[in-house]
Amino acid sequence: MARCGGLGLQRGLLVITHVIPEALLAGVVDVVSNAATTASVVAGTAPGTIAPPVAGTDEASALASLNTSVHAAEFLTTAAHGTFTLGHYAGALGNSGVAYEVVDDANAAMLI
Known part of the structure; x- marks a missing residue:
């Protein structure tokens, strides 16, 4: 169904859609709030995940710490992209x- 200005054509019939713009605009506030919450949680945990303390002095501990840092960087990149998408x-x-x-x-003005 193609829509244009709140009106749509469906199989040659004129169909009037009922959309509440206020509900859409209220949804914007909700989505922005979710994005801000996500960004703040991710930003708050970033320092501890990017540079975790090394558990020991051996090579395995250093590699585990490096692996955690790389994974955290990938997670932060994904989270940033998700926040941008929101x-x-x-x-x-x-x-x-x-x-x-x-x-x-405009439709209301035409009917006056």
């Missing part, structure tokens, strides 16, 4: 909410 999603969700509001206002 931010991108919040922006798209906000744009959708604003677009529906603009179209609803």
Whole structure:
């Protein structure tokens, strides 16, 4: 189904969609809050995971510590990408909410 301005065509019939822009915009706040919480938790644990203390003086302890550091760096990269993706999603969700509001206002103005 193709949509345009809150209206959609489905098999040649005009279908009016009902979207509540306020709900979309409220979702933006929720997504941004989730992204901020995730970023703060990851940032708070980063120092301890990037440079863990070496358990002993032997080669195995040093390699285990290095392995943990590499894994932590990969995790932080993935977490940063995920947080960026959440931010991108919040922006798209906000744009959708604003677009529906603009179209609803334009449709209401035509009916006055």
